[in-house]
Amino acid sequence: MPKVSVIIPAYNAMAFLPTTLDSVLQQTFSDYEVIIVNDGSSDGIVHWFTQIIDVRVKLITQENQGPAAARNNGITNSQGDYIAFLDADDIWEATKLEKQVAILEANPTIGLVYSWVGSIDAQGNIDNKIRKNIFEGNVWEKILEHNIIECGSNPMVRRKCFDNVGVFDPCLAYAQDWEMWVRIASRYAFKVVDETLVYYRSHPSNRSKNWQIMEQNYNLIFEKSFAFAPEYLSPEDLENLENRIYGFANLRIAWKALQSGDYQKAVYFRKLAVARHPELRHLRNYIILGIAIILVQIFGIHGYNQIRNTAYNIIGRKVSSIAG
Numbered sequence: 001m002p003k004v005s006v007i008i009p010a011y012n013a014m015a016f017l018p019t020t021l022d023s024v025l026q027q028t029f030s031d032y033e034v035i036i037v038n039d040g041s042s043d044g045i046v047h048w049f050t051q052i053i054d055v056r057v058k059l060i061t062q063e064n065q066g067p068a069a070a071r072n073n074g075i076t077n078s079q080g081d082y083i084a085f086l087d088a089d090d091i092w093e094a095t096k097l098e099k100q101v102a103i104l105e106a107n108p109t110i111g112l113v114y115s116w117v118g119s120i121d122a123q124g125n126i127d128n129k130i131r132k133n134i135f136e137g138n139v140w141e142k143i144l145e146h147n148i149i150e151c152g153s154n155p156m157v158r159r160k161c162f163d164n165v166g167v168f169d170p171c172l173a174y175a176q177d178w179e180m181w182v183r184i185a186s187r188y189a190f191k192v193v194d195e196t197l198v199y200y201r202s203h204p205s206n207r208s209k210n211w212q213i214m215e216q217n218y219n220l221i222f223e224k225s226f227a228f229a230p231e232y233l234s235p236e237d238l239e240n241l242e243n244r245i246y247g248f249a250n251l252r253i254a255w256k257a258l259q260s261g262d263y264q265k266a267v268y269f270r271k272l273a274v275a276r277h278p279e280l281r282h283l284r285n286y287i288i289l290g291i292a293i294i295l296v297q298i299f300g301i302h303g304y305n306q307i308r309n310t311a312y313n314i315i316g317r318k319v320s321s322i323a324g
Helices: 017-025 045-049 067-076 096-106 140-145 160-165 176-185 211-227 235-259 263-276 278-282 284-315 319-323
Strands: 004-010 032-039 057-062 082-085 110-120 126-131 156-158 189-201
Touching: 004 017, 004 067, 004 096, 017 032, 017 045, 032 045, 032 067, 045 057, 057 067, 067 176, 082 096, 096 110, 096 156, 096 189, 110 176, 140 176, 140 235, 156 160, 160 176, 176 211, 211 235, 235 263, 235 278, 235 284, 263 278, 263 284, 278 284
Parallel strands: 004 032, 004 082, 032 057, 110 189
Antiparallel strands: 082 156, 110 126, 110 156
């Protein structure tokens, strides 16, 4: 029985999937199985799989049902004590499994372990934007404010967590993984490896600019999440938390609206954010959003993108990480 099950949902992902799988096969920890869930692809994944000779790698094919259902199918067919998820376009550092397994083995009360997340582009070039979250222990309130896991390829989860809180919700069209981590955080402590072990690949196909879907699903996620609220929180605590998380959520929606070129909606959601959580007006990302809105008003979205990209090259880092 493998110690770890690696689950890779894949939908027309052959542009990156071979590289993604290579990053698993090069792991220093070898006691694992890989379950690739073909979510109704039409890009030759089945033929490609016939060339894989490593017996630890399996392929499951299902009709197209979305990433949540694909992950759930992988969980159902997995055997490992620990489950690690990997999106079909991301990659891992070679020590990722080894370091996360060591933490779960040494800390039996920990439900989920994550790490820092770096970024690569479509060509595989690594940039110097690293998302460094350091929150451990009871992170339920913090992860509602911001998805500290950052991407679905990051966490390793103890199998029993899914027995206790359920699996991914296929009814959500956005951020199904975040909602899952929130549920786990309501029952289990988290641990972090303060190193970059995961690289999120940024490319046009994975950048949804639909702020309407984001807004709708945030409301669903928060409604579900408060049903799992820890009992130690008082009604006043819950009200304060609700204002904070909706403040941060509206700020993220404002960024998403701006990325689609709708600066008027960005202004609207930015105002909603501080109406819910006035302290946001002191944060760097709130201030930079205001500047970005002005630039889009003057130069349009294409001109703004050119200015932003020039700024990235000058200062040597991507300030857009604040946009989540």
